[in-house]
Amino acid sequence: MGGAVTRAWAGVDLGTTGVRAVVVDDDGRLLGEGAAPLTGRRDDGRHEQDPEHWWRATTAALGEATAAAGEHADVAGVAVDSTSGTFTLLDAGGRPVAPGLMYDDARAGGTAGLLDDVNRLGAADWATAGYRRMQRSWALPRLVWWLRTHGRPEPGVRLAHQGDVVNERLVGHPVATDTSTALKTGADLHGVGWPGGTLAALGVPPSLLPDVVLPGTVLGHVGDAAAEATGLRAGTPVVAGMTDGCASQLGAGCVTPGAVNAVLGTTLVLKAVAERPVDDPTGVVYSHRSPAGHWLPGGASSTGAGAVTAGLADDDLARLTEGAQAALPTGVLRYPLAGQGERFPFVAGDAHDLVVGQPRDDVEAFAAGLQGVAFAERLCLDRLDLMGVPLDGAMRVTGGGTRNPAWTRLRADVLGRPLERPENSQPALGMAALAAATVGGDPLADVVVRMVRIAEVVEPGAGPGHGGDRGDRLAEGYRRWVGALTERGWLADDVARHALERTPTWA
Incomplete structure (x- = not known):
């Protein structure tokens, strides 16, 4: 026994396939971490999970992290992030009376007129929010669908997002939701509340809705039962978190x-990151x-590593990745999508996995997928630039895709800018930083400077396999790729025009 006690902070990341927890000190050094899997049910547009499993997995992950940190780590605060737009319904005793409806459950999209109702009745509120129209994959259409179905x-039943369920179990009583988690459920981010008239017109009773607070608000303190289950100290402040995407942004130091x-x-x-929110019609x-104190404009795409690597074993990935370095850039154009529909950098319900050209083999097909995701990332930046969002700061890349160095080099070349890869950028670290800023009292910007360290900077044009004409070939491929999206009616003319205007300065 004895020895110095280290002030520490805990962060929990509730993902799709698992829960991760970390305990870090004031400088972001990892003291302990834990993980536990999550499973669900997927079929015919359905994607559900058991809300009780969210709590069981959280206790397992936190218990592992706090045990690894040891008795000399005094956790002074904890915050939780969760997937955006995932929710359930709880009864008065906090027990789930509905499945956990995941962020990508698509059944609401098949209900005729539902999204039109949401956008017609909420037009004024969504205009104030800046996004003007909700997308069919957002939480509010799914909630309205569930209530109509x-x-x-019953009296006493209330809405709880994925993170709210865990926070309620931590403190032992109902909690407010945060504006980040509740954005896609229709929360008013400016007034920090709900657009009551719109929701009532859509059949969402006011009694169903939790209070709303800003991320970084103390929701309560860890209760005795939760302390025993997680290894946290009873009385530890529980801080309102954010979505997993926003948590990752904090964990990256952005x-x-x-x-x-x-x-x-x-x-x-x-x-x-911008000084003011974006108004996007x-x-x-x-x-x-x-x-x-700033705003975080952007979005979540349906393209990504999942669409490129679907069905591939580790051995195949290693072989294809090695071969792709020689195949890039490729004249075969692809927009990789695992399912139907895209939401960012454009909205197109009929978008699908697109291939233009005939790959010579599976290596070139794989390379075209890597290139297509990098092009989509470029188009995201083009769209934000068109809307006046400043993009002149550091660009930090996180997520499992960064484990492929050839892909990261390609992305740097396509984007035409250095990419900074943080040493430990997981969303759980972002939540630990938020807890530290809230409870410790230092500005969040100062906290992330202390906690986030850069492991690598990938410069455009660096690394093996970069011929002198690589930039020209990528630029030409991007122009053709933008044209293919425009021809299919997926990409608006003004966005395509702006993307093409920016391309010469990139190559």
Whole structure:
């Protein structure tokens, strides 16, 4: 026994396939980490999980992290992030009375007129929010669909997002939701509340809705039962978190205007930092509120590593990745999508996996997929630039896609800018940083400077396999790729024109 006690912070990341937890000190050094899997049900557009499993996996992951950190790590605060737009319904006792409806459950999209109702009745509120139109994959259309399908809930039943469920178990009583988690459910980010009239007109009773607070608000303190289950100390402050994409942005240290974070995992999520929210009549770009006082414009794409690597074994990935370095750039154009529909950098419900040209073999097909995701990332930046979002700060790349160095080099060349890869950028670290800023009292920007360290900077034009005409070939491929999207009616003319105007300065 004895020895110095280290002040520490805990962060929890509730993902799609698992929960991760970290315990770090004031400088972001990892003291302990833990993980536990999540499973669900997918079929015919359905994607559900058991909300009780969210809590069980959280206790397993946190228990592992706190045990690894040891008795000399005094966790002074904890925050939780979760997938954007995932929710359930709880009864008065906090027990789930509905499955966890995941962010990509698509059944609401098949209901005729539902999305039109959401956007017609909420037109004024969504215009104030800046995105003008909700997308069919957002949480509010899914909530309205559930209520229309299953009827008005019993008295005492209330909405809880994925992270809310865990926070409620941590503190032992109902909690408020945060504006980041509740954005796609229709929360008013400016007034920090709900557009009551619109929701009532859509059949969402006011009694169903939790209070709304800003990320970084203390929701309560860890109760005795949760302390025993997680290894946290009873009385530890529980801080309102954010979506997993926003948490990743904090974990990457992107909190000042001009900075950009691209998370390349199963899908691609890209967010910038700006002084003010974006007003997008098309509803493609939406803005979260940052705990640092700024706004986070961007979006989540349906393309990403999942569409490129689907069905491939590790041995195949290694072989294809090695071969792709010689095959890039390729004249075969692809927009990789695992399912139907795209939401960012454009909205097109009929978009599908697109291949233009005939790959010589599976290596070139794989290379075209890597290139297509990099082109989509470029188009995301082009779209944000068109809307006046500053992009002159550091660009930090995170997510599982960064484990492929050839892909990261390609992305740097396609984007024409250095890419900074943080040493430990997981969303759970972002939540630990948010807890530290809230409870410790230092500005969030100062906290992330302490906690986030850069492992590597990948410069455009660096690395093996870069011939002198590589930039010209990528630029020409990008122009053709933008043209292919425009011809199919997926990409608006003004966005395509702006992308093409920016291309010469990139190559």
